[in-house]
Amino acid sequence: MPAFLCKIGTADGRVLEKEFEAPSRDHLRENLQEQGFHVFRIQQRRFRFLFGRGLGAGRMSGRAFLSFNQELVVLLRSGLPILQVLDSISERMEAGRVREVLREIREDIRGGAVLSEAFAKYPQHFPQLYIASIRAGERSGELPVTISRYVTYLKRVEAIRAKVRSASFYPMLLSIAVAVVLLFLMLYVIPSFTQIYADASVKLPLLTRVLIAVADGMWRGLPFFLPFALLSGMVTTWYLRSEAGMRALDRTKLLIPFFNKLFIDYALLGFCRTLGTTLASGIPVVQAMHMSRGTLNNRILEEKLTHAIRRIEEGSTISTALAECGFFPSLALRMIGVGETTGALAEMLGDVSDYYETEVEMRLDRLTTLVEPLMMMTMGLLIGGIVVAMYIPIFQLAGTVR
Numbered sequence: 001m002p003a004f005l006c007k008i009g010t011a012d013g014r015v016l017e018k019e020f021e022a023p024s025r026d027h028l029r030e031n032l033q034e035q036g037f038h039v040f041r042i043q044q045r046r047f048r049f050l051f052g053r054g055l056g057a058g059r060m061s062g063r064a065f066l067s068f069n070q071e072l073v074v075l076l077r078s079g080l081p082i083l084q085v086l087d088s089i090s091e092r093m094e095a096g097r098v099r100e101v102l103r104e105i106r107e108d109i110r111g112g113a114v115l116s117e118a119f120a121k122y123p124q125h126f127p128q129l130y131i132a133s134i135r136a137g138e139r140s141g142e143l144p145v146t147i148s149r150y151v152t153y154l155k156r157v158e159a160i161r162a163k164v165r166s167a168s169f170y171p172m173l174l175s176i177a178v179a180v181v182l183l184f185l186m187l188y189v190i191p192s193f194t195q196i197y198a199d200a201s202v203k204l205p206l207l208t209r210v211l212i213a214v215a216d217g218m219w220r221g222l223p224f225f226l227p228f229a230l231l232s233g234m235v236t237t238w239y240l241r242s243e244a245g246m247r248a249l250d251r252t253k254l255l256i257p258f259f260n261k262l263f264i265d266y267a268l269l270g271f272c273r274t275l276g277t278t279l280a281s282g283i284p285v286v287q288a289m290h291m292s293r294g295t296l297n298n299r300i301l302e303e304k305l306t307h308a309i310r311r312i313e314e315g316s317t318i319s320t321a322l323a324e325c326g327f328f329p330s331l332a333l334r335m336i337g338v339g340e341t342t343g344a345l346a347e348m349l350g351d352v353s354d355y356y357e358t359e360v361e362m363r364l365d366r367l368t369t370l371v372e373p374l375m376m377m378t379m380g381l382l383i384g385g386i387v388v389a390m391y392i393p394i395f396q397l398a399g400t401v402r
Contacts, residue, residue, distance in 0.1 A: 004028055009038035010121055020124055024243055027294070031128055034290070035120045060098055060125065062161070066154045069147055076144045082109060101125055114138055129274060129291050136281040146281045153277040160269065160357055167364040174375045178382070185386050187222075190215040193390045207389045250298045262363045263298070264327055269356040270295035271305075272332070276349030286313055301327060318345070331355070 004025065007017050022028035025042050032039050060068060068089065075085040083106060090102040101122050108118040116135040119126045130150060137146030194212050197204060204212070218225075239245040253263045274295045278288035289309050296302050304325040311321035319337035322328045328336075332352050339348025 003044070005043045006032065007040040008032060009040060015040070016121075018124060024299075032123070035123060035128060035131065062154070062158050066151065066158060069151045069154065073144050073148050073151060076147070082115060098125065115143070129278060132278065132283055132287070132291055133281045136283050140282055149277060149280055153273060156273060156353075156357070157270070160360065163361060163364060164266070167368050170368070171371050171375060174372070174379065178375070178379045181379075181383060182386075185383065186215045186218050190386070190390060191219060197393055205389075205392050208392055211386065211389045247299050250300050253298065254300060258367075262360065262367070264301075265356050265359050265363065267296040267298055267301055268328070268332060269353050269360055270297070272349045272356065273353035276346045276353060279346040279349070285318065301325075
């Protein structure tokens with residue numbers, strides 16, 4: 001995701017320079033303004049991938065953020081004042097930027113700021129949805145309840161992310177293993193056989209000659225290929241981090257057979273889960289949909305949803321507006337329509353997200369079951385083909401000796 005260096009003004013008159021990650025400049029500006037910041041300048045940090053994470057370093061991981069909120073809920077329910085709660089959490093936290101941020105937040109609260117205002121000054125550490133949930137809890141007087149609801153949401157999100165990572169780990173590992181073995185065979189083993197056959201003056205079969213020619217070409221082209229591959233990787237990375245590249249990638253995801261349905265189901269899962277959580281926290285529908293839009297993680301889908309949000313602002317029902325997006329299945333639309341009619345939209349969205357979580361798990365299992373044997377078979381055919389091609393002349397020599 002692109003990184004932007006922003007000059008912003010806070011509600012208490014301070015001017016800060018901070019780095020944020022966002023899908024686009026306009027999306028970031030809109031989010032910052034919704035959080036009460038005055039935006040002076042937004043400058044994209046290009047080629048950031050060459051220099052590390054920069055100002056954004058030190059943020060909490062998903063698991064660390066979940067642990068932080070679980071501890072926060074427990075201490076708030078115990079009745080401790082918020083300043084003692086923050087002191088207790090920061091004392092047990094490792095030294096680093098996050099600990100410094102918590103201490104700065106403590107000083108802001110000590111100076112009269114409420115918790116949501118103090119957190120909102122550090123959007124690179126605390127998501128917009130989290131800040132909105134805290135703000136809703138402060139208004140309703142049920143802060144531990146809203147944070148607990150957000151913790152439940154985080155657990156479900158982390159669980160499905162872990163399943164996605166687990167499903168993709170083995171195929172990635174196999175791909176790396178195949179690439180390493182093939183390079184070893186082409187750049188070391190085949191050149192050794194080539195020298196043996198040259199000394200023996202053997203007439204080689206066509207398949208063996210082709211394989212030797214490919215390996216020789218790879219070896220001779222290695223000094224040119226490595227810089228070209230490095231440059232191509234840098235250019236590709238830069239392009240995919242640009243707005244045009246990310247749009248092209250998002251559009252491609254929606255066109256790949258089988259995978260496009262998986263991408264859409266995963267996007268719907270995150271959107272419905274987030275929207276249900278925000279609505280249950282007491283956040284208005286339009287604001288909740290704006291905050292949930294980014295969980296689709298696809299610019300094409302986000303643009304369609306933005307149009308639906310405008311239709312809702314004009315007075316359309318939620319189910320009718322979402323139907324115009326074109327990517328919401330009829331089952332989800334019917335369930336959302338029922339929830340909208342009965343006044344239980346948040347609960348119905350939770351049921352929709354549970355359904356699509358099951359669908360995503362099934363598709364991931366099916367994908368893993370299909371991909372693993374295919375990759376193993378491909379690996380066996382490639383390596384076996386190379387070995388057979390290089391040993392055919394040896395078999396011929398053995399027949400000649402007899």
